[in-house]
Amino acid sequence: MLTAAEISSSLKRSLEEGRSLAIVSLLERDGKPGLPTARLLVEEGGRMIGGTLGDRALDEIAVRHAIGLFADEKEEISVAKCKELLARFVNDGEDAFDGDEISAYSDARLLFEVSRPPLELIVCGGGHVGQAVARAARFLGFNVTVIDDRADFASREKFPDHAIRLIADDFIEGLRSLKITPACHLVIVTRGHRHDEICLREVIDKPARYIGMIGSRRRATTIREHLRREGIGADLLRRVHAPIGLDIGAQTPEEIGLAILAEIVLSRRGGTGRPKSDEGPMARAR
Amino acid sequence: MSLLTQSEVYAEITKAQSEGRRIAVATIVTTSGSTPQRTGAKLLVFEDGKMMGTVGGGCVEADVWTEARDALTENRPRLCRFTLRDAPDVPPDEEGMICGGDMEVFIEVWS
Numbered sequence: 001m002l003t004a005a006e007i008s009s010s011l012k013r014s015l016e017e018g019r020s021l022a023i024v025s026l027l028e029r030d031g032k033p034g035l036p037t038a039r040l041l042v043e044e045g046g047r048m049i050g051g052t053l054g055d056r057a058l059d060e061i062a063v064r065h066a067i068g069l070f071a072d073e074k075e076e077i078s079v080a081k082c083k084e085l086l087a088r089f090v091n092d093g094e095d096a097f098d099g100d101e102i103s104a105y106s107d108a109r110l111l112f113e114v115s116r117p118p119l120e121l122i123v124c125g126g127g128h129v130g131q132a133v134a135r136a137a138r139f140l141g142f143n144v145t146v147i148d149d150r151a152d153f154a155s156r157e158k159f160p161d162h163a164i165r166l167i168a169d170d171f172i173e174g175l176r177s178l179k180i181t182p183a184c185h186l187v188i189v190t191r192g193h194r195h196d197e198i199c200l201r202e203v204i205d206k207p208a209r210y211i212g213m214i215g216s217r218r219r220a221t222t223i224r225e226h227l228r229r230e231g232i233g234a235d236l237l238r239r240v241h242a243p244i245g246l247d248i249g250a251q252t253p254e255e256i257g258l259a260i261l262a263e264i265v266l267s268r269r270g271g272t273g274r275p276k277s278d279e280g281p282m283a284r285a286r
Numbered sequence: 287m288s289l290l291t292q293s294e295v296y297a298e299i300t301k302a303q304s305e306g307r308r309i310a311v312a313t314i315v316t317t318s319g320s321t322p323q324r325t326g327a328k329l330l331v332f333e334d335g336k337m338m339g340t341v342g343g344g345c346v347e348a349d350v351w352t353e354a355r356d357a358l359t360e361n362r363p364r365l366c367r368f369t370l371r372d373a374p375d376v377p378p379d380e381e382g383m384i385c386g387g388d389m390e391v392f393i394e395v396w397s
Contacts, residue, residue: 004299004396011293023292027315027392033363037394077326079315111315111392113326115292 002039002051010041010050015117018181018207020044022066026053027079027109042066044182058105061085062112069114073268078112085110117183118143121264124171124199125190126153129214132257133187134164140261142185147174149195171199180206185264187244188213197223204236210267212244212260219243246273290328290339298330298338299396308333308361308397310354314341319370319387333358341391346370354393363394 007023014021026038040059041050046067053059065085069075083106121137123130126148134144138161145165148154154168167174171190180186186208188199196213200223203211213220220242227237245259246266266273277283290298295311302309310331314323323342330338331354341350346368353366367390 004296004303008293008296008300011296015293021292025392028365033365033392033394035362037363077315079325111313113292113313 001036002041006050007041011115014043015115018117018183020070020114020116022069023113024053024062024066025111027111029105029108044070055105058082058108062110064089066112069112076114080110080112082106082108082110117181120181120184122147122178122184122186124188126158127189127191128253129189129256131158132253133189133260134159136257136261138163145178147171171195172202175199175202180208182207182209184208185210186212187260193219193223197226200240201227204232204240210241210264211239212241212263214244215242217243289324295328295330302332303396308358308395310358310393310395312341312350312354312391312393314389315392316390317387323389329354331355331358350391353391357393357395361395361397366391366393
């Protein structure tokens with residue numbers, strides 16, 4: 001039985017480390033709430049970090065469903081019957097659980113409550129694009145940090161919003177002073193490709209949720225080859241969004257900032273990036 | 287009143303426990319129809335009747351409060367279903383300010 005103090009400290013620890021936490025409660029079984037309420041804590045990534053619903057197989061089912069909730073950022077809360085979850089997993093072709101093992105719990109109803117860490121966005125480069133990215137990110141509710149090695153760019157004059165954290169330091173030092181967690185989004189938009197490459201090399205193996213780097217396709221190819229020759233694996237390289245941003249024909253810094261944030265929203269929430277009207281009723285008008 | 291986060295809720299329970307007070311935590315787990323209530327919203331009810339958080343206000347909040355007081359008296363968790371419709375024949379959108387729909391609330395007692 002988890003105590004409130006244990007849940008409280010687990011929440012604190014997970015969120016500080018930038019990982020979401022699902023609190024799973026056994027709402028009812030045989031039509032009745034349990035006494036006490038059985039709980040299981042599942043951290044983003046699928047690790048059980050405390051408690052139990054009273055049955056190992058049931059815990060496993062809960063973990064699988066929680067993993068789906070972490071991936072789908074729309075869902076904060078979910079109520080599900082054990083047998084429905086089981087049927088869904090079988091449908092999805094995942095290896096089935098032993099039905100007998102959980103039959104005693106098949107009518108159990110579970111409540112999943114997901115707590116997510118605050119969204120973080122780190123901008124490398126305080127130039128025109130960096131400023132536009134920071135503003136757009138604040139608008140979307142991100143905690144924003146800007147790093148630039150030029151003190152007059154990592155300045156309140158350029159970033160008057162006091163909620164934006166400024167680091168006027170060498171890019172590598174600046175990045176190393178930050179804890180890069182799975183809640184972090186990294187936007188690399190420095191004044192030149194040399195600095196872009198330095199920043200990318202520093203963060204490429206970090207657990208950030210999004211890494212994007214500005215530049216042309218040719219520039220991105222050059223940097224990819226440099227990193228590949230240094231032994232950085234294809235899995236890490238493929239995560240990098242470069243050239244950065246959704247193709248909306250952006251030209252001004254503000255438009256580029258919007259295109260970058262649009263891509264970040266897309267990567268978080270899913271979607272196609274296409275106009276919704278493409279397949280809509282108006283497009284099919286005769 | 288703003289919605290309580292999980293961190294706030296469990297910190298508050300921990301605090302109440304350390305002071306030897308019991309607390310009922312009501313959570314909206316499902317809704318259907320046009321309720322203004324949000325799933326996941328929590329209302330904390332203390333033994334002296336004081337509240338924290340909100341499940342959306344209005345008459346429903348009073349009903350949830352009453353159920354929470356009963357749960358505290360019984361010292362048992364309960365799942366309650368509420369219908370938020372004065373006249374079931376009237377479609378929700380014709381009721382103006384009155385909300386329509388059903389919701390399910392889980393109430394747990396921490397001692």
